[in-house]
Amino acid sequence: MAAIVNRVTALVPKLAQPVARYGQSKLSRFWYFARVELRPPMPSEFGQVQQGVQQILKSAATGGWRNLTVKQFGLNTLVGLEVMFWFYIGECIGRGSIIGYRPGRSEGIPAPYKYFM
Numbered sequence: 310m311a312a313i314v315n316r317v318t319a320l321v322p323k324l325a326q327p328v329a330r331y332g333q334s335k336l337s338r339f340w341y342f343a344r345v346e347l348r349p350p351m352p353s354e355f356g357q358v359q360q361g362v363q364q365i366l367k368s369a370a371t372g373g374w375r376n377l378t379v380k381q382f383g384l385n386t387l388v389g390l391e392v393m394f395w396f397y398i399g400e401c402i403g404r405g406s407i408i409g410y411r412p413g414r415s416e417g418i419p420a421p422y423k424y425f426m
Contacts, residue, residue, distance in 0.1 A: 350358065368374055377385070
């Protein structure tokens with residue numbers, strides 16, 4: 310039994326080093342993109358968002374959406390579906406269930422505890 314433990318303890322550092330090296334490169338790449346993509350918008354970027362929304366509304370009103378390529382249309386559709394799905398997932402989390410709200414259980418129960426009763 311002691312020989313097996315000695316072999317395993319000698320083998321673990323040899324296996325862990327390549328795994329750590331591989332994971333470190335992937336983790337550094339993740340943090341590089343996370344700093345850029347996952348940060349909240351800066352106040353200076355709100356003007357760009359407003360211009361983008363105005364451009365979308367103008368395109369919808371003038372029929373500019375008809376001039377999109379299939380690739381652009383597909384990407385826009387996927388982004389819209391992603392936003393819709395995240396909304397529905399947030400609703401399910403907020404409700405506390407997938408099926409629906411639980412009416413009749415919240416009378417006289419303080420708000421933080423009504424979902425646990």
